[in-house]
Amino acid sequence: MELDDVTIYIVYAFAAGAGIMFAEAAYVLLSSGAETRKAVNRRMRLQQHNVNQKEVLVQLRKERGLDGEGARFSPLAALRALRIQSGMVMPLTTFLVITSLIALAIGLGGGFFINRMQYGIMVGVALIPVVPVMLLRWLRKKRHKRFGLQLPEALDLITRGLKAGHPVPVAVSMVSREMPDPIGTEFGIVTDEITYGSDMVSALRNLYERVGHEDLPLFVTAVSIQSTTGGNLREILEGLSGVIRERGKLRRKVKAISVEGRMSAYILTAVPVLLVLAVMVLMPSYYREVAGEGLTWYLAGGSFGWLVLGNAIMFKMANFRF
Numbered sequence: 001m002e003l004d005d006v007t008i009y010i011v012y013a014f015a016a017g018a019g020i021m022f023a024e025a026a027y028v029l030l031s032s033g034a035e036t037r038k039a040v041n042r043r044m045r046l047q048q049h050n051v052n053q054k055e056v057l058v059q060l061r062k063e064r065g066l067d068g069e070g071a072r073f074s075p076l077a078a079l080r081a082l083r084i085q086s087g088m089v090m091p092l093t094t095f096l097v098i099t100s101l102i103a104l105a106i107g108l109g110g111g112f113f114i115n116r117m118q119y120g121i122m123v124g125v126a127l128i129p130v131v132p133v134m135l136l137r138w139l140r141k142k143r144h145k146r147f148g149l150q151l152p153e154a155l156d157l158i159t160r161g162l163k164a165g166h167p168v169p170v171a172v173s174m175v176s177r178e179m180p181d182p183i184g185t186e187f188g189i190v191t192d193e194i195t196y197g198s199d200m201v202s203a204l205r206n207l208y209e210r211v212g213h214e215d216l217p218l219f220v221t222a223v224s225i226q227s228t229t230g231g232n233l234r235e236i237l238e239g240l241s242g243v244i245r246e247r248g249k250l251r252r253k254v255k256a257i258s259v260e261g262r263m264s265a266y267i268l269t270a271v272p273v274l275l276v277l278a279v280m281v282l283m284p285s286y287y288r289e290v291a292g293e294g295l296t297w298y299l300a301g302g303s304f305g306w307l308v309l310g311n312a313i314m315f316k317m318a319n320f321r322f
Contacts, residue, residue, distance in 0.1 A: 041184030057192040063089040085212040086139035103127035150183040155241040162234040265314040
């Protein structure tokens with residue numbers, strides 16, 4: 001290869017690099033401008049499309065299943081409450097259909113693998129009520145974690161609003177305008193409920209029913225006591241913010257200390273499951289030959305029961321509620 005050819009390739013490489021950097025610079029400029037125009041939470045995004053604030057409130061309540069369909073007396077009341085606290089906006093009927101299909105697919109897949117479809121159907125039917133509850137509990141736990149991290153910041157924002165001389169409803173509305181989801185939209189619903197006739201304490205109690213976070217009763221009780229007996233709410237919220245932060249630090253410290261026990265439980269749970277899967281993949285006929293024996297299922301059920309019991313004990317020892 002001659003020197004001129006090498007020079008040409010170097011020029012091409014620099015030109016390509018310059019083009020990539022130019023495209024990246026243009027993308028950063030355009031995306032940053034779009035990000036500044038983006039609404040901070042879902043309630044603010046709905047306000048951009050709906051001029052009437054009442055329509056925004058109705059839309060948010062409808063998405064969360066709070067439109068008064070008699071869920072309190074329904075057999076699915078507990079599942080509806082769990083869906084509300086998980087923050088899911090998918091209709092409950094659609095969600096149950098999807099999770100039922102997933103449960104049946106898991107059961108039928110396992111039954112097809114072991115060539116015993118009747119057992120697969122039984123397992124799939126048994127999983128139909130389990131899958132939606134587990135998924136909703138996981139979504140609620142994830143949402144509670146984000147909400148718990150945002151709550152002290154929201155209390156500090158309300159405190160700063162009170163220091164500036166704003167009334168409590170205006171200070172609460174600052175959270176709905178300046179903080180992202182989930183706490184921004186939840187406090188926005190509180191603000192809209194107060195605007196359309198509800199009192200502060202009732203709106204905050206509705207907030208606790210919608211979210212279900214364990215630190216919210218402290219905030220609701222503080223505002224309720226201040227509204228009935230008086231007092232300096234700013235100082236109360238400052239102390240409450242510090243208490244919630246310290247509770248969070250203690251919770252994370254306990255979680256770090258107990259990580260060894262939880263990891264042991266995870267490993268002891270995963271080892272037999274992975275071993276069974278490895279045997280089924282490497283030697284498919286190993287379990288198929290004894291799948292028709294009744295004793296096989298008794299032994300498998302007993303092993304599964306002991307595994308669940310051992311994990312329950314280990315997680316009970318590694319988890320602390322306070």
